[in-house]
Amino acid sequence: MVFFFELYTYIILYIIYIKHSYEQINENILFTGRITAYGISESKNKKLGEIAMNGSCAFSHLTEFVMGPKNYLFVALNQFQYEYNPNGYGINCGRCIEIQCNNFTSCPNKKVDALITDRCPECPKYALDLSPNIWNIVTGKTYGISQVKWKFIECNPNTKEPLIFQTISYYWKNESNIWSSNLQFRNFKKGIRKMILKDNNGKIIDSSKFPNNNLLAGGNFYFKINNVKFPLIITLYNVVDALSVQFRILGQIRPTFEIFTPVQFL
Helix, strand or coil: CHHHHHHHHHHHHHHHHHHHHHHHHCCCCCEEEEEEECCHHHHHCCCHHHHHHCCCCCCCCCCHHHHCCCCCCEEEEEHHHHHCCCCCCCCCCCCEEEEEECCCCCCCCCEEEEEEEEEECCCCCCCEEECHHHHHHHHCCCCCCEEEEEEEECCCCCCCCCCCCCCCEEEECCCCCCCCEEEEEECCCCCEEEEEEECCCCCECCCCCCHHHECECCCEEEECCCCCCCCEEEEEEECCCCCEEEEEECCCCCCCCEEECCCCCC
């Protein structure tokens, strides 16, 4: 009896775990959550672009509609959906969301798309911390606390206010070397949940410290490539339908350089 009770408990906990994981990444779920605004003082000093770049996702070279001088369309995601995921810490970095005011009697009911560039540690589950521009578009009210409906969407590089560039790019972080490489991907239509890295002979690069090369720490992948000859073959899997794209990194590690690939998720 004890065995069956423990098995039943394990199954229930596993179902809850999968449900929570599904909620964090699925594009078909409409969330209702609290909203606040941040970067208000920076907006007065015209430094909002620094907020977008210095967030937990550590992005740079974003479109003018995200980091300025246009609309600063970026948000910080609540801690629960930013962190708690079996596919890695920060899996939702760089994803797009659609936000709409939830209180239709007191706000203009406008929809706006935004890019996730940061996390909000103090925000409750499903909450968002908005750039001042998004707050004004959605609520039309003075800064405070309100509610919105929002959902994950596919980023579209072909809109009038694109939040991403046309193709996926990659960026070697400053500290990258053959012993501890830190690679970040950006400008993807759908979030990235997994990377497979191989050398030119098809050998999978050692990732014993980070099993399956899962996404870690704010949208970055960590691995080591000592004694490996370029080109490297990268396969990326998205969070929505697990379909993949593949490309080659032809040169050596070049920290601080952002390089655009010829591929994009369908």
